[in-house]
Amino acid sequence: MESIGNNPLSKYFRQPVIYIRLPSDGRWWEPESLNLPETGELAIYPMSARDEITLKTPDALMNGQGIVDVIQSCCPNIKDAWKCPSVDVDAILISIRIATYGNKMSFESTCTHCQERNTHELDLGESLGSIQCPEYQQPIAYDDLKIKLKPQQYFTVNRANMATFEEQKIMSTLADQEIDADTKSQMLRESMQKLIDLGIRACALSTEYVELADGTRVDNFDYILEFYRNAELEVTRRLQETVNQLVEQGKIAPLTLNCFGCNTAYSAELQFDYSNFFAQGF
16 A cells, blocks of 8 residues: 655555455465465455546456456555455455445345345345355365365456457357358357367366376476366366366355245345445445
8 A cells, every 4th residue: 555654644544444364264375465464364444436446447347457456455465366266356355345335235136936126235244254165175086186176366267257258259249140151160169169278277277286196296287287188078077067066165155035025035146246346335
């Protein structure tokens, strides 16, 4: 946080509002990307006016830079938010929202029984408390190999999401354009291959190491990536299934809400639309 020495207004600068423990407890962060205090708790500051403007800039949200800038502004102990393990992102963002606007937030959802649109007031503190770090300790056993998983970093998740979005948009556009069949078929194959490559790369980025029968641990990313490109389908299928299960474990617990229309309880997930999630009064 920038400061000019001896500024008489310094006592009015932002101060920490809450302190949180990361779901990861600091694991999987790269050296020098996080300055974790001995208490294990991070100070969370409210957003500044510049932070709020950043989150209203579509390009900054799309490429992830806006989220990174706001995290580093509101949590000075985080030196490089791009390196943030994916399991910590939601907890950090909810904490920033609480520090800025308080625990309460309006939430709109549709009743699964009568399709009534409902608006409830949520306690984000409860949602924050429900976040658990998935269990990454148990490796996947395949043949005589043990595959140890880890969460991906925010940078790789964001880049993969952007690339997948672009490829899917290309495929959708091609389906509607008047292009000769051979050209369209070739372009569709190329886009499909890129999506497949993204999936294989995601497997490699989710792997901490592969342990051989003799105890040797292979943690070189290029070796692991080549392994997944040439392994049997069953290997990547089981890994992707396990990764999906871990992602589900790390999600915010679904909300149980009561419909104002039919007075029936239903379940809804708290999902992030950052431009709205950080809007005051939302």
